[in-house]
Amino acid sequence: MQYNSIEDFVIQQLGLLNLERDAEIAESRRLQENISAKQLQEKGVCILNLVVQGIRSGLYGRTIITFGCKLAGKELPSSNLSSGDIVGIFPNSSASQLEKDQICSGIVSCLKSSTIEIALDTDCDNVDLNDNDCYKLLQLANSVTYRRLKVGLNSLKNYQGPAASLINTLFGGQLFSSASLSLPPVLLGYDNDLVWFNKNLDHSQKEAVEFALKQREVAVVHGPPGTGKTTTVVEIILQTVKAGGRVLACAPSNVAVDNMLEKLVANSSVKAIRLGHPTRMQEAIQNRSLDAVLSNSEARSIVNDVRRDLDAQLKQITKTKKRGPIFSEIKNLRKELRERETKAVKEVLSHANVILTTLTSATQEGPLKHLPPDHFDYVVIDECSQSTESACWLALTRAPRVLLAGDHFQLPPTIISPEAERKGLGLTLMERIINRKEDGNLCVRMLTTQYRMHRDIMQWASNQLYHGKLEAHPSVASHLLLELPGVEENEDTGTHFKCLLKPHIKKNEGDLHEDC
Ligand SMILES: Nc1ncnc2c1ncn2[C@@H]1O[C@H](COP(=O)(O)OP(=O)(O)OP(=O)(O)O)[C@@H](O)[C@H]1O
Numbered sequence: 001m002q003y004n005s006i007e008d009f010v011i012q013q014l015g016l017l018n019l020e021r022d023a024e025i026a027e028s029r030r031l032q033e034n035i036s037a038k039q040l041q042e043k044g045v046c047i048l049n050l051v052v053q054g055i056r057s058g059l060y061g062r063t064i065i066t067f068g069c070k071l072a073g074k075e076l077p078s079s080n081l082s083s084g085d086i087v088g089i090f091p092n093s094s095a096s097q098l099e100k101d102q103i104c105s106g107i108v109s110c111l112k113s114s115t116i117e118i119a120l121d122t123d124c125d126n127v128d129l130n131d132n133d134c135y136k137l138l139q140l141a142n143s144v145t146y147r148r149l150k151v152g153l154n155s156l157k158n159y160q161g162p163a164a165s166l167i168n169t170l171f172g173g174q175l176f177s178s179a180s181l182s183l184p185p186v187l188l189g190y191d192n193d194l195v196w197f198n199k200n201l202d203h204s205q206k207e208a209v210e211f212a213l214k215q216r217e218v219a220v221v222h223g224p225p226g227t228g229k230t231t232t233v234v235e236i237i238l239q240t241v242k243a244g245g246r247v248l249a250c251a252p253s254n255v256a257v258d259n260m261l262e263k264l265v266a267n268s269s270v271k272a273i274r275l276g277h278p279t280r281m282q283e284a285i286q287n288r289s290l291d292a293v294l295s296n297s298e299a300r301s302i303v304n305d306v307r308r309d310l311d312a313q314l315k316q317i318t319k320t321k322k323r324g325p326i327f328s329e330i331k332n333l334r335k336e337l338r339e340r341e342t343k344a345v346k347e348v349l350s351h352a353n354v355i356l357t358t359l360t361s362a363t364q365e366g367p368l369k370h371l372p373p374d375h376f377d378y379v380v381i382d383e384c385s386q387s388t389e390s391a392c393w394l395a396l397t398r399a400p401r402v403l404l405a406g407d408h409f410q411l412p413p414t415i416i417s418p419e420a421e422r423k424g425l426g427l428t429l430m431e432r433i434i435n436r437k438e439d440g441n442l443c444v445r446m447l448t449t450q451y452r453m454h455r456d457i458m459q460w461a462s463n464q465l466y467h468g469k470l471e472a473h474p475s476v477a478s479h480l481l482l483e484l485p486g487v488e489e490n491e492d493t494g495t496h497f498k499c500l501l502k503p504h505i506k507k508n509e510g511d512l513h514e515d516c
Pocket residue numbers: 200201202205223224225226227228229230231232451452
């Protein structure tokens with residue numbers, strides 16, 4: 001599918017997002033209406049019998065409530081809730097889990113074995129929760145993501161900004177130009193070749209890096225499993241930074257963003273900041289979160305003074321019946337905190353040369369709103385083939401050039417509505433580019449050496465999906481499980497390939513191993 005214009009794309013995607021949203025709401029209603037709270041708890045989407053254990057302020061003065069079991073220290077029942085989930089807070093005694101009974105909603109910001117912290121939505125700031133009452137939390141359909149996607153799509157209609165030319169290119173213009181950019185001299189060695197940060201890159205990785213750096217607007221790195229896609233993306237980011245560029249590096253999932261960050265920070269020349277709640281990040285890189293960098297910045301002490309006052313007032317709320325004056329004091333302190341924090345955030349972000357975030361947090365609602373529209377030179381999207389195109393556009397409007405990396409033969413984005421899927425919500429930008437007959441493939445470089453599996457395991461996928469182009473690196477080409485440290489030798493670990501069921505595949509079909 002190709003779109004006639006950006007307007008055509010926006011109209012279609014808005015319709016498909018509505019279908020997807022309706023499907024998600026119907027699914028969550030079906031659960032809430034037909035199942036008791038206890039059964040919902042058993043399904044892992046509800047936690048009952050919680051009491052308020054603390055109230056404090058979070059970033060931008062948001063109220064954070066800590067809930068725990070009535071019996072202090074007792075472990076919470078196991079659930080599927082995790083950081084970033086949207087939850088509704090209900091009186092424990094309410095007969096239903098319908099919206100009319102909901103006190104307020106928020107985001108799970110931290111989940112430990114005996115406590116769960118909820119960052120309340122900003123319109124719930126003055127909500128009344130009591131020390132003595134019992135509450136239940138219920139996972140809700142995620143309306144925030146849909147709202148952000150819609151705002152993002154609508155902003156494309158009359159867009160004027162750094163990505164104006166990129167938009168034309170991706171909706172009809174010429175994707176590939178043979179007049180590529182020349183590499184900035186600062187990146188070149190005495191022999192006029194790129195000086196590599198990662199000296200171990202293989203031939204196809206080096207070719208992809210050089211190609212991406214020379215592309216005027218769009219480059220796609222197609223990385224089959226284990227071929228070093230993220231390794232390659234990180235080299236491209238490092239080279240861009242060395243040339244003086246500022247990069248917005250995104251991915252659809254927190255894990256993928258963290259993988260990029262982990263590889264990036266191994267290089268000390270990069271000032272990288274990760275947006276998003278620290279509890280959603282792997283521990284080793286939490287010190288690169290905006291929160292952590294802010295709390296180590298010089299601006300910390302002026303912010304902390306106000307925060308201390310605000311927290312003192314918040315503690316009073318649950319302990320007194322005369323709340324009017326406290327709420328008004330809290331309102332003033334929150335305003336003050338927001339102003340001071342905004343200044344500090346601006347300062348910290350403008351000094352970073354790489355900012356990393358999930359796609360759905362790359363919106364104007366978040367910290368990026370503090371940067372000028374033309375702040376970034378380059379947008380990088382890793383695991384692009386696992387994201388819908390509308391989510392990619394949340395980031396794409398921020399720079400004139402883009403690098404997309406992924407593998408459209410691996411997991412596609414998750415779509416709940418079969419109708420939305422059928423009508424194109426699942427078509428990724430990467431596929432749309434590759435499928436463009438005239439010039440799609442000219443923008444793509446494929447990585448061809450894989451560093452993960454035995455050559456016989458690789459061969460089937462290579463033949464079926466990658467035109468037989470994959471090679472196994474010698475370090476893995478014949479490796480077996482038993483060669484890993486601490487793995488015992490037995491009939492399972494001493495072989496690279498074991499068929500559990502006899503497949504109904506004719507010999508040679510799909511080039512499966514002959515013994516199978
Ligand atoms: N040129 C290289 N030399 C040695 N090892 C490499 C090279 N490139 C990548 N690797 C290793 O291969 C593994 C996979 O790399 P990476 O995570 O970058 O690949 P990927 O294609 O992004 O993976 P995935 O398939 O999970 O998306 C890592 O252990 C990495 O260190």
